[in-house]
Amino acid sequence: METEWLRTFIVAAKTENFRETAEKCFMMQSTVTKHIHHLEKELQTPLFERNNKQVKLNSVGAHFLQKAEMIIETIDEALNSTASFVNGFTSQLTIGVAPQIANSTLPLIVGMFQQKRPTIQLSIELLKSNEIGEAVYAGQVDIGLSKLSSTRNLQTEILAQEPLQLIVPMSKKETDVLTLLQQETILTHEYAPYWQEVQQVLQQFPCYKSMQLNQTELIKNFVKQGLGIAFLPKSVIDSDHQHQLLFSCSVKEFQHIVSNTYFLTKYFTADSDAFFEVCQNIYRANK
Incomplete structure (x- = not known):
């Protein structure tokens, strides 16, 4: 049984389309058909139900798919492990x-x-x-x-408890903090555990508005484009601050809040x- 047959079968089983399988595996559709035929001959049982040009995985094929994936996973792990050993990794x-x-x-x-x-x-x-x-x-x-x-x-x-820094666009670095907090959109991170503490402090600043984003790099890019301000850990913004891509500062009202x-x-x-x-x-x- 050739491992290439198994790899072709796994893709075919998941797509139930030999033409799509051929495209994904970078081979001719006739080669896909041959691989499946050889595998079915080896196992002495059909793996697909065939109706004109359509194929559908049958119950035997569904059972064998799990086994085929385990075999390929074991082979790939062995190959990768051996390659690492050859390259000097222990x-x-x-x-x-x-x-x-x-x-x-x-x-x-x-x-x-x-x-x-x-x-x-x-x-x-x-x-x-x-x-x-x-x-x-x-x-x-x-x-x-x-x-x-x-x-x-x-x-x-x-590993670290970092103070939060307020980051603002370079064009607004001279604007006082109170004005920024009242006029600019405060960009927040979906999984920032410190956001609730930030919100509690922000209640001192009426009429603030916020926008939730799901990625820190996106937040920084929005700030650079003048689309808001944000509170982020020091390590996250150090490089951008040093290269003057954005401006950061510490705000005393928020100094007690840290990012772990x-x-x-x-x-x-x-x-x-x-x-x-x-x-x-x-x-x-x-x-």
Whole structure:
């Protein structure tokens, strides 16, 4: 049984369309038909119901699809593992990371970790903060870097507690804070755990208006285009502030509000310990 037959079958089973399968697999439709025919001959049973030019997965095909996916997953894992070994990697860590962290401190963390532990292969999964704890608990990732803690029974460490900075367009950097808060749209993040505290303080400033966005990079781009202002953690806006792409400042009424960054793992190992140490060093250096 050829693995290529299995890969073709998996796509065909999910599309129930041999022409579409051919397009997705970059092969001729006649090749798709041959692969399915060879597989059915090997298994000694049809996998599809055929009606003119239409095909539909039958009950045997549906059962075999689960097995085929398991076989291909095992083969791919073995190939990837062997390739890593050949390239000098002795182990692997999968990191689930929130976009806000991925777009700010993660490159520094990865760069330092690769220098210190070059034989550990890193794999990065971009996840929302509210998904990371579950991914760690389910074993989908080894480590989580999140802006939210988890209700699951995980090893949880706070990497940073950063003060919020008010960010404004460069064209309005001379405008006083009270005017900004009363006249500009305040852009908020869907999963920012500090937003409720920000709202409580904003009640001191009548008639403020807000808009919810679901990505930090989008918030920063809106601010740069003069479409609002926002409160974001220091590490997220440092680079843009240094390059004068936006202006940031501390506002005394909001100084008590912080944004936490969490390190989540189910079990501490030598590899995860090493990664945690690098994370700590990066966040300490960027205070």
